[in-house]
Amino acid sequence: MSLTSKTLDIINHFGFKFNKNLGQNFLIDENILNKIIEGAQIQEEDCVIEVGPGIGTLTQAMAKHCKRVVSVEIDDSLIEILKETLGNYENIKIIHGDALKVDFKRLIEEENLENVKVAANLPYYLTTPFITNILSQKTNIKSLTLMIQKEVADRIIAKTGSSEYGSLSLLCSYYCDVKKIAKVSKNCFIPKPKVESMIIRMDIKDKPSIKVLDEALLFRVIRSAFNMRRKTLWNALKPLGLGDEKLKCALKNSGIDSLRRGETLSLEEFGKLSDEIKKLI
Template sequence: MKKRIASPSVTKEILDKNGIRLKKSLGQNFLVDRNIIDQIISGARLSKDEHVIEIGPGIGSLTQRLAEEAEKVWAIELDDKLISILPETLNDYDNIKYIHADALEYDFEELLTDLNDKKVKVVANLPYYVTTPIIMRLLEERLDLDRVVVMVQKEVAERLVATPEDGKSYGSPSLTVQYYSEPNIETIVPRTVFMPRPKVDSAVISMDIRKEPPVEVEDEDLFFSVIKAAFQLRRKTIRNSLSKATNVNLDRDLVDEALEEVGIESRRRGEKLDIKKFATLSNTLFKLLN
């Protein structure tokens, strides 16, 4: 059996051997628990004919298991030192392609086009500092992905699956993620399974990419602008939020007319509206504006 990277002793051995000093700026916390790795793999629901994109493989603890479960792994790593040691650390595997790049700038569309009709999933232990930008990019660019399974801060995961009943956790990111995907928290991950230990717990969240959004909207830009405006001034009423937000620049009388038409009380807060109400409201505003 091949030596498992996901253990404190093997991780320390690799770090010491290669003189690697962890960079806090890149959110480098390496997973050293094989059970958590297996839970991520289980959540990904991989098969041997699928390709996987991994963002931030680190020293390869998750990469190793992905290579055993999928047809091919595309490992995207930004750190100069780590990208140089991965091929040696994982030299028993010939189905891993190493890409030295920043995932926030990398051309995923080109890679997916090259893969043609292959089923592709993203599976990753994301660096905390780029979690939300990467998730939003994967979803908003409407990449031809089947499923996204990532480990993120527990608080972030809770925000992405939140509904109006969840109070402060519910916000613009919740609605964006739920518009493009069906998110679900697979498991909570304690901070004790990382080296070095972060200050917060994590969670594995899966996102099944929707073929069609859960609501019909006339203008997506307006839809997301209305959502952003509602949560920018979340302590204010939906009436005040929409009429004062600079990103939408809506006349108050127009806002009042739209709210009355869709049956939303003007004193209600935006954080109390679900995705269907936001769609109805934005569609009504679109009609009144045009």
């Protein structure tokens, strides 16, 4: 029986109704399942955290390759389905909860997880907040292998000066090395999403790409620079509340022209600028 037929049988058996607000698109292509597992480089000794398991298709596939899978699912109606579809797997644990509210550092400690990797067909609405949240938690997670909408993947891997380059690009390059794994057609899901997807792997670095005096300030500066993309740095950074003289001094000391726009600055330049601002606060 094909994966499509199996998925439809389970959906019909339980009378499951897709929740558009939760961005539910179930994967029905075995080739893509394998690409996620291969792309994540899942090994026997790994423990995998998954978000949005759906009916457990990817969960089952990963459980055959690793030590443990801990999956977080928010939808009440899927919990009962998962109990049945994953009931024969002793190395899978389902947590009923909101992934954006999970303390992953605590979860890893409580579940005694080692060699931790994240792999998921991530619901689209979760993509940016989940990545931001989990990177800021400073866990011992080694990598994130995510199937996400191609548009967001393009923003994550964007280079300085491109139209896709922004706060998310800088956040991810600060913490991770990012690699494209594969493009995914909308035909690989039930129901079909309106956009194409992409699998990416984000290998989390032992230490951030640059050293700064104040990490929180760095990202405040970055967010301010991109809040209004067409504004020059001089105008975009005024909401930081430095005052004209200090802002002028910070830009001058960091060697950055006040007429430049945020999209033209590299991560290293943002680091220099935030450090100069820190010295003046």
